[in-house]
Amino acid sequence: MRGAGLGQKQRRRFRARRCAIRAWLLLAAAGSVVGCSYFAEAPEITPNHYAPAAADRPWSPAPKYAGDYVVPQAERAPQQVPSAPPEPSHGQIGLSRLITVALTNNPDTRVAWQRARVAAAAYGSSRAAYYPTVSSETDAGYTRQIIELPGSTIAPFKQWYAEPALRLTYILLDFGRRDADDETARNQLAASNFAFNRELQTVVFNTQRAFYALAASHAGVTAAQQNLELAKTDNDAVQRRVDLGLATLPELLLARERVAQSEYDLASARLVVRESEASMALAIGVAANTPLEVESLASQSIPKSLGHEVDELIRDAVRQRPDLAAQVATLNASEASVRRARAEFYPMVDVLGEYGEQVWNYQFLGPTATVSQPRYRAQMMLDWDIFTGFKRLNDLKQAEASRAEAAATVESSELGAIAEVWRSYYEFESTQKKYEYAEALLAATNEAYSANLDTYRQGLSTIVELLTADRDLANARFTMIQSTADLLSSSAAVAYAVGAIEMPHR
Numbered sequence: 001m002r003g004a005g006l007g008q009k010q011r012r013r014f015r016a017r018r019c020a021i022r023a024w025l026l027l028a029a030a031g032s033v034v035g036c037s038y039f040a041e042a043p044e045i046t047p048n049h050y051a052p053a054a055a056d057r058p059w060s061p062a063p064k065y066a067g068d069y070v071v072p073q074a075e076r077a078p079q080q081v082p083s084a085p086p087e088p089s090h091g092q093i094g095l096s097r098l099i100t101v102a103l104t105n106n107p108d109t110r111v112a113w114q115r116a117r118v119a120a121a122a123y124g125s126s127r128a129a130y131y132p133t134v135s136s137e138t139d140a141g142y143t144r145q146i147i148e149l150p151g152s153t154i155a156p157f158k159q160w161y162a163e164p165a166l167r168l169t170y171i172l173l174d175f176g177r178r179d180a181d182d183e184t185a186r187n188q189l190a191a192s193n194f195a196f197n198r199e200l201q202t203v204v205f206n207t208q209r210a211f212y213a214l215a216a217s218h219a220g221v222t223a224a225q226q227n228l229e230l231a232k233t234d235n236d237a238v239q240r241r242v243d244l245g246l247a248t249l250p251e252l253l254l255a256r257e258r259v260a261q262s263e264y265d266l267a268s269a270r271l272v273v274r275e276s277e278a279s280m281a282l283a284i285g286v287a288a289n290t291p292l293e294v295e296s297l298a299s300q301s302i303p304k305s306l307g308h309e310v311d312e313l314i315r316d317a318v319r320q321r322p323d324l325a326a327q328v329a330t331l332n333a334s335e336a337s338v339r340r341a342r343a344e345f346y347p348m349v350d351v352l353g354e355y356g357e358q359v360w361n362y363q364f365l366g367p368t369a370t371v372s373q374p375r376y377r378a379q380m381m382l383d384w385d386i387f388t389g390f391k392r393l394n395d396l397k398q399a400e401a402s403r404a405e406a407a408a409t410v411e412s413s414e415l416g417a418i419a420e421v422w423r424s425y426y427e428f429e430s431t432q433k434k435y436e437y438a439e440a441l442l443a444a445t446n447e448a449y450s451a452n453l454d455t456y457r458q459g460l461s462t463i464v465e466l467l468t469a470d471r472d473l474a475n476a477r478f479t480m481i482q483s484t485a486d487l488l489s490s491s492a493a494v495a496y497a498v499g500a501i502e503m504p505h506r
Contacts, residue, residue, distance in 0.1 A: 047124030048117055050189060052196050055113040056103035058322075058503055059193040068332060069190060069325035092295045095211050098284055100504050102207040103200060105285030112192075112199035119185075119192035126185035129178040132170040139163045158362060165356030165375065172380070173349040180340035187333035194326035200503065201322065203283070205496040209489050210283040214276040215297040216485035221273055223481060224266040227474040230449070231255070231262040234470055237457055251463040258467050262474070297484055302435070303428075303491040310425045313498050317421045321499030324417055327410045334403040341399040344392045347384030353377070420497040428490040431483065438476070438483040445469070445476040 043050050052059040061069060103109055140162040147157050171178065235255040241247035281288040306313070318324065354377050361370040385392075452469040455461040495501045 043120070043124045043127055045124070047120040049120075050123060051116045051120035052113055052193060055110045056100075056200070058197045058200050059116070061190060061193070065190070068187075069194065069328045070319060092293050094295050095208065095300075096504050098211055098280075098294070099204050099207050101286070102203050102284035103503070106203050106283070107285060108199055109196075109203055112196040116189070116192040116196045119189040123182075123185040123189045126181045129171060129174075129181065132168050135167050135169075137165055137167070159360055160362075161358070161360035163356055163358050163375070165354055167352065167354045169350055169352045171348065172351050173347075174343065175346035175348075176339055176343040177348070180336045180343060183336035184333045184340065187329045187336065191326040191329035191333065194322040194329060197322035198326065198499075201496060201499065201501045204501050204503070205492055206283045207280075208492040210276070210280040211294060212297070212300075212485045212488045212492075214273070214280045214292070214294055215300070216481050217269065217273040217276040218294070219297045219481045219484075220269040220478060221266070223474070223477040224262070224269040226477065227470075228259070228262040228266055230470050230473065231259040233453070234466055235259050237453065237466075238463060241457075241459075246459060247463070254463055254467060258470060265474075297481065297488075300484075300488055302484070302487060303432075305432075306425070306428060306491070306494060310422060313425060313494065314418050314421050316500065317417045317498045318414055321417055323499075324410070324413055327406070327413045331403070331406040331410050334399070334406040338396070338399045338403050341392070341396040344395065347382055350381045350383065352379050352381060417497070421494070424490065424493040424497040428487070428494050431486045431490045435483045435487045438480045442473075442476040442480045445473040449473040 041049060060066075141160075143157075143159045143161070145157045146154050148154050235252075235258070238247055238252050238255040242249065242252050277292055278288045280292055280294070281290055308316075354375075356375045357372055358375050359370075359372045361368050449469040449472070452461055452466045456463065456466045492501075
C-alpha cells in the first residue's frame, strides 16, 4: 500500500511536469509566429528566393553583394590599354519572338536554372549550423528477473521502464567554421546564378545566329531563283539569234549549260534552307519538323556602328560579363575555404542541455508500484583535435592551392574575354566594310549585266561576255546576302562578347 501511495504521488508530479513541457512548447510556438517575418526571407527556410526566379529570366545579385563579383584589381590581368513552340501559319516570325520561345523552350536554360536551385538549397543547408540541434530519444523495455530469497525461495521481479529525453546542443564557439561554410555556399550559389545568366545569353546569341543564317538561306533561294531567270533570259536571247542565223550552236549550248548550273545552285540553296531550319529549331528548343517561317533578311535593320571604341567595350566586358562574375564568385568561395581550413586548427565549444524522465513500474512480492524521476543535465564541451597526422596542415595547403588556381582562372578568363571582344570588334568593322563593298559590287554587276544583254541582242558582244556578266551578277547577289548575314551576326557577337545581350521584355 505504501508503494502504491508513492506511485500516485509520482504520477501527479509527472503530470505536473508534462503540463509544464506543454506550456513551454506553446510558448515556443508563439515565438515562432512572431519570428515569421524574419524567417520568411531566410535562405535556410526559402532558399529558392536566392536562385533565379524563372528559367527564362536573368538573375541579379542583391545590391549589398553586387560589388563582390567584379574582378578585383589584385587579380586583374596586366593590360596596355563586353514557352510554347511558335504558331505556324500566322505570318512570319520575328527575331524577338524566337528569342522568347528559345528562353522558354530550350532545355539548356532549365538545366542551368535547376543547377542554380540546387546551389540555393545547399546555401540554405549551410545555415543549419547557426541553429541549435534538438533531438529526442526514448529507451523503453520490459525486464523480468528471478531473484533468490532466503530459505531457497525464488520470486520474480517484473519491470516496465521508459526514459524519454529531449536534448538540445548548440555550437557556442567554432572560430569561424560556420561563417566560412556559409560564405563558401553563398559564393557557390552566386557562381551558379551567374552561370545561369551566361547560359541565357548563349541561348539568345545562338538564336540570333540561327535566325540570320535561316533568313540568309531563304534569301539565297530567292537569289538562286533570280539567277535561274537570268540564265533562262540569256538562253532565250541566244535561241532567237540562232533562229535568225546570227549565233552558233556552241553558243546555245553554253547558254543551256548556264541554265543547268543555275538549277543546280537552286537545289543546293533549298538544301541549305533545310539545314538552317534544323539549326533554328535546335536553338529555340523545338522539333526540327516544326514549321518556321521567319522574317526576311531584308527586313532587318543594318547596324551602322557599335557606338563605342574597343577599349570601352573591353572595360564593359570585364565589368559585366556573367561568366567572369561567376569566376570571381568561385574565387571568393575558395578564399572562404582557406579560412575554413585554418579554423580547423582551433577547438570547438558546444553547450548541451538535456531533460528527460525515468518512468518505470515494478512488481516484487506485492502490488505494482510506479515511480517517475526527472533526469536533466547541462554541460559545456570542448572538442580539440591536438594531432591529426598532419591532415589539417595538408588540407590548408590544398585550400590555398585551390585559391591560387581560382585566381589564375579569373586572370585567364579575363584575358579570354578581352581577346574575344577584340576579335569580335574588328570582325564587325571588317564585315561592315565588306557589306559596303558588296553593295557597290551588286550595283556594278547589275549594270554590267544589263549592258551586256543589250549589246548581245544587238550583236555587239559575245556569248562569253554575256555569260560572264551573268555569273558575276549571280555571285554578287550571293555575296550581298552573305555579307548582310555576317554583319548582323558579327554585331550580335560583339554584344555577346561584352556580355550586353538584352533580354526581351516580359
